[in-house]
Amino acid sequence: MENDIVVENLVKRYGSIEAVRGISFQVRSGEVFGFLGPNGAGKTTTINILATLLKPTSGKAFVAGYDVVSQPAKVRKSIGIVFQDPSLDDNLTGYENLYIHGRLYGLRGQSLRERIEEALKFVELWEFKDRLVRNYSGGMRRRLEIARAMLHIPRILFLDEPTIGLDPQTRVHIWDYIKRLNKEYGTTIFLTTHYMEEAEMLCDRIAIIDHGKIIALGTAEELKSMVSSDIVYVKLAKNDGEICSKLSITGVENCKVVESNTVALQVKKASEAIPAILLHLEKLEMRVVEVSYRRPSLNDVFIHLTGREIRDSEGSFIEIARMRHRARMR
Numbered sequence: 001m002e003n004d005i006v007v008e009n010l011v012k013r014y015g016s017i018e019a020v021r022g023i024s025f026q027v028r029s030g031e032v033f034g035f036l037g038p039n040g041a042g043k044t045t046t047i048n049i050l051a052t053l054l055k056p057t058s059g060k061a062f063v064a065g066y067d068v069v070s071q072p073a074k075v076r077k078s079i080g081i082v083f084q085d086p087s088l089d090d091n092l093t094g095y096e097n098l099y100i101h102g103r104l105y106g107l108r109g110q111s112l113r114e115r116i117e118e119a120l121k122f123v124e125l126w127e128f129k130d131r132l133v134r135n136y137s138g139g140m141r142r143r144l145e146i147a148r149a150m151l152h153i154p155r156i157l158f159l160d161e162p163t164i165g166l167d168p169q170t171r172v173h174i175w176d177y178i179k180r181l182n183k184e185y186g187t188t189i190f191l192t193t194h195y196m197e198e199a200e201m202l203c204d205r206i207a208i209i210d211h212g213k214i215i216a217l218g219t220a221e222e223l224k225s226m227v228s229s230d231i232v233y234v235k236l237a238k239n240d241g242e243i244c245s246k247l248s249i250t251g252v253e254n255c256k257v258v259e260s261n262t263v264a265l266q267v268k269k270a271s272e273a274i275p276a277i278l279l280h281l282e283k284l285e286m287r288v289v290e291v292s293y294r295r296p297s298l299n300d301v302f303i304h305l306t307g308r309e310i311r312d313s314e315g316s317f318i319e320i321a322r323m324r325h326r327a328r329m330r
C-alpha cells in the first residue's frame with residue numbers, strides 16, 4: 001500500500017528543548033492516522049513540520065512523496081490544514097473567507113464558486129455563508145475551517161486538535177465531517193488529539209506520543225491488547241471495609257474500592273472471572289446489587305506505558321487558560 005506520509009528519525013529542538021526526539025512512522029494513503037498524547041508531547045511541532053511551517057532540526061519527512069524541506073511548495077499543494085488556534089478573518093463572511101483562500105490556491109471564476117458551494121454545503125454552512133464570522137459559534141468556525149482546508153481537494157488533511165474546546169455534541173458533528181471527508185473524498189487524514197475517545201472514534205491507527213517520542217503505535221484494539229486486563233465492578237448491598245482482602249482470590253490481580261459499596265477488580269478475562277467472584281461472594285453471604293465490566297481504555301494503555309494519565313481534566317484546564325489567552329489577544 002502506498003504511503004502518503006513517511007517520517008524518518010525526525011528531531012526538532014527549540015534551543016535546549018527537544019520537542020520531537022527521533023520519531024519514525026508512515027501514514028498509508030486513505031488512512032485516518034492519529035497522534036495521541038498529552039499537552040506538550042510534541043504533536044503540534046510534528047504537524048507543523050509536516051505542513052512545511054517549521055523546519056526540522058534533523059531527520060527526514062515526505063508528504064505526498066515530496067520532501068518537506070526541499071520541496072515545500074509541492075507539499076503545500078497536496079495538503080490542507082486546520083490549525084489548533086483560530087485562523088479565520090472575523091470581519092469577513094464565511095463565503096469571503098473561503099473565496100480569499102481559494103484565490104490564494106489559484107482557484108478562480110466558476111470553478112472557485114462551485115468549490116466554495118460544495119465545501120460550505122458539506123459542512124452545512126451554506127445558509128450562513130453571508131454572515132460575518134465574528135457572529136459564528138465555536139462549532140461553526142471549526143466547520144468553516146474544515147471547509148476552507150478541503151477547498152482545493154487536498155490529498156492529505158492535517159487537523160491539529162480538531163475539537164479542542166468544543167462541547168461534546170459539536171465534537172460528534174465534527175467527527176462526522178472528518179469521517180465523511182475520508183470516505184467520500186478518499187482524503188488521507190493526520191490528526192492530533194489528547195482526547196482518547198476522539199482517537200478511538202476516528203483513527204484507523206494511533207501513535208501514542210509522549211515527551212517527543214512515539215511510545216506505541218497500532219490500531220486501538222492492538223494498543224488495548226497491550227494491557228491484558230479487564231476491570232470488573234461489583235456493587236454490594238452493604239459497605240464492607242475488608243472487602244478487598246476478602247476478594248483476594250485466584251484470578252483477581254488487583255482490587256480497589258471506587259465508591260463506598262463498589263469495588264473495581266482487575267482480572268485477566270472478565271467472562272471467566274465474574275462467575276468465580278460471584279460464587280465467592282455468595283459463600284461469604286454478601287449480597288451483590290450490580291456487576292459490570294469494561295475492557296481497558298486507551299487511557300489504561302497510556303498509564304501502563306508511562307505510569308501517568310492523559311488527563312482530560314488537566315487538558316480542559318489548559319484549554320480554558322488557552323481560550324482566555326486567545327480572547328485577550330483578539
Ligand SMILES: Nc1ncnc2c1ncn2[C@@H]1O[C@H](COP(=O)(O)OP(=O)(O)OP(=O)(O)O)[C@@H](O)[C@H]1O
Nearest residue numbers: 014017018019037038039040041042043044045046
Ligand atoms: N516555539 C517554541 N519555542 C520553544 N519551545 C517550544 C516552542 N513550541 C513548542 N515548544 C515546546 O516543545 C514541546 C512540544 O510542544 P508542542 O506544542 O509540539 O506539543 P503538543 O503535543 O502539540 O502540545 P499542545 O497540544 O499543548 O500544543 C513543549 O515542551 C513546548 O513547550
